[in-house]
Amino acid sequence: MKENMRLSKNSPCAALKSAFNECFNKWYGDKFLKGQWEKDECFHEWEAYRTCVLRRMEEKKLSHLFQIEATMYAKNEE
Amino acid sequence: MVRRYTQEHTFLHPWGRVTxxxxxxxxxxxxxxxxxxxLDVDTLDRKLDSLNGRLLTKRAITVNAPGPWWLQKIVGESVCHCIEESxxxxxxxxxxxxTRNVTLKNFVSVEEKCWYSPHPENSDWTILRQETSISCHTFSALASMAEKIEQRCVEKFQQNSVKGREVxxxxxxxLEAEANGIGVRV
Structure with a gap:
């Protein structure tokens, strides 16, 4: 557990994650809830964060747990 | 054996703020x-249905494994990974x-469903309906122990959902203060 906590605190994705969360929370409150949902304004933050998370899952040998889940939306894309 | 319980909570805040x-x-x-x-929450996937205003998100949630330390020794894991779909x-x-667990599934399955919607009697309020089901899978010889563990799981979940609601x-x-232009904290 200690190792896991250490990993999550010092995660190389932490900065990218907070950048994304910050962008998301702002977009959610200021745009999405107000009916302006045409555009996802945090796309760049999301791409950077997502790439990091997927790599980290791979490293921690966790990706198999989430693999099917993570690709599901991609398959559903019209 | 499956244990199910439901909870309801009213937030005296509008739906947008609660979500x-x-x-x-x-x-x-x-x-x-x-x-x-x-311990950790990571977004795995998200999709915006820009036509209908629907947002779909998948997150990985890492929690401390439920149960006493000796159980964690038996199971060999001290953390549990869950998937949250919203x-x-x-x-x-x-x-x-x-939300459901993806690890420790041979021992315990937990599924929690939450719905947030405007309160039927007051649209400035929000009602949370929560349904949790917990089941332990063990050999029958261990059934009574499993039941105790299950009970502990339920208690732990209830304690944690109270904490979650407080947060x-x-x-x-x-968020209310922020919307009113009063900075509570930076």
């Missing part, structure tokens, strides 16, 4: 100590969140 608080619940650094059983429909004002209440108050 905004929901997104901040696990990520807000101020609340990390309060929700110490949550759908927010901004037009219909509904938010649905389903949500605090965040709603914070």
């Amino acid at each position: 905004a608080a929901c997104w901040r619940k696990y990520t807000d650094p101020e609340n990390r100590t309060r929700l110490s059983h949550i 759908t927010v429909d901004a037009g219909k004002k509904s938010m649905e969140i389903v 949500m209440e605090n965040l709603c108050t914070y």
